[in-house]
Amino acid sequence: MVNLKGDKIYLRALEPEDLEFVYTIENDTALWSLSDTKQPYSRYLIREYLKNAKQDIFEAKQLRLAICQQSDNKILGLIDLYDFSPLHKRAGLGILIKEISDRKKGIGSEALNLLVNYAFDILNLHQVYANISETNSASLALFENNGFEKIGLKKDWSYDGKSYSNEFILQRINH
Template identity: 60%
Template sequence: MKTLQGKYIGLRALEPEDLEFLYQIENDESIWELSNTQTPYSKFLLEQYLENAHKDIFEAKQLRLVITSLEHKTFGLVDIFDFDPKNKRAGIGILISNPEDRDKGYGSEALSLVIKYCFKHLFLHQLYANIDEHNVKSLKLFETQGFKKIGLKEDWNFNGISFSNEYILQLITN
């Protein structure tokens, strides 16, 4: 089996055709809190981003992969960020964009695939994730894949009304 191909989903690089999908996600205010976004993105800026998405992770220090079904339906995104090849670590974020596609195992399979990719092809020693304490489903998803809570950042995120805590989770390979 290919590293980025699972039983039900696959991960692939961004394509120019993903512009509308990215535009919808980046401008969906309901998920801005998850990505610490505060302003909308124009199609022009996203086109520029897509033009540079071909850059190697070693140069860009990040990689965004699209989660698709085997029939090429787009489900969401996986981000590898803060890529640090010297210290062999990176951060991981995942989003299943449509609420109707959540809780069907796509996120779990995508996370499993990206973990294997990071350890096998990027030769990383550890991955980490930052997850709001109230995002119980994401905490469970990452813990199911072997991530451990290693710390709590108190009053870390402000949603315009109140502060919330954020866990940092870590997965270290043997």
């Protein structure tokens, strides 16, 4: 049985009350390079997104969950399955812990493993993958320490308006 509850955190569906948290994340220009975002999102658009988040992953082809602290239910970050392909039994995986002070405390590893177990055991996926900038050493370490393997380097993949950067693709196969 898959449980979306770990030792320190649990994963849950987004709620309308999460509007301000999601709004802050989506409009933080420092994070835009992680998601190829190039424009701000209005509260209206995020409210509409949250209303439609009730679609299941087979309809929406994505799933976004809140990472919450068990002790006080505080939202610490978001974790996503995206580009979900039931035919090929794979999905991309992304994670963000909002506050730097909450990072490197095992929260990311716990959330990552909870979602990977869900993807493999409930969604019956064969693999999950992540695209991570070559310069994002913290994310590379998080994924590699949790069973993901670097399988390729996409050269000059991302452009920030001034220069190109490389991006690794990492994969974890359900054996």
